[in-house]
Amino acid sequence: MRLAAYSTDVTGESLRAIIFDFNGVIADDEMTHLECFQQALSEAGLVLSKKEYYGPYLGMDERTCAAALLTRRGGSCDPALHARIIERKAALFHNHTAGHQAALFLRSSECLVIEDSRAGIQAGVQAGMRVLAAATTYPSVQLTEAHLILPTLDGVDPADLARRLFQPRSTEDCAGWGKQSRQD
DSSP states (O other), X not given: OOOGGGOOOSSSOOOXXXXXXXXXXXXXXXXXXXXXXXXXXXXXXXXXXXXXXXXXXXXXXXXXXXXXXXXXXXXXXXXXXXXHHHHHHHHHHHHHHHHOOOEESSOGGGOEEEESSHHHHHHHHHTTOXXXXXXXXXXXXXXXXXXXXXXXXXXXXXXXXXXXXXXXXXXXXXXXXXXXXXXX
């Protein structure tokens, strides 16, 4: 995606992509992850305080963090215990999310999904999001569930995408924007 209109050229390079972290940025589920992880660790005789989690362990994934905690406690990481902690945390989080939906900081109707797969397109549409399909993996004729299909993201202007996908000019555009907005 070309973001020339939005880029700042400080070192001779310009912004070419934006990557968002999901947990704690898009979905408000960071505390749920921590609580499930703390419970799994506690069942294995380990303690991880909130202060430690948000301090030296925050940038680590759970596998690395659990290994560090096991090593800190006993001088080495027992692979079987490590696997049990990770599996237990995953089960706790799965059970929690089965009954609770994470609060999103962005409403689904305000989200843009950029996808090249049919499954991703279907998931985005079912979630109530606008979907832009890049026909880089599948031909355009197989991506028709998307709201907009482009052959590539090269030269795409984000302001144009916002206008085309989120600000219909009339009720006719809104009812048929998938058909009217497609480009092959």
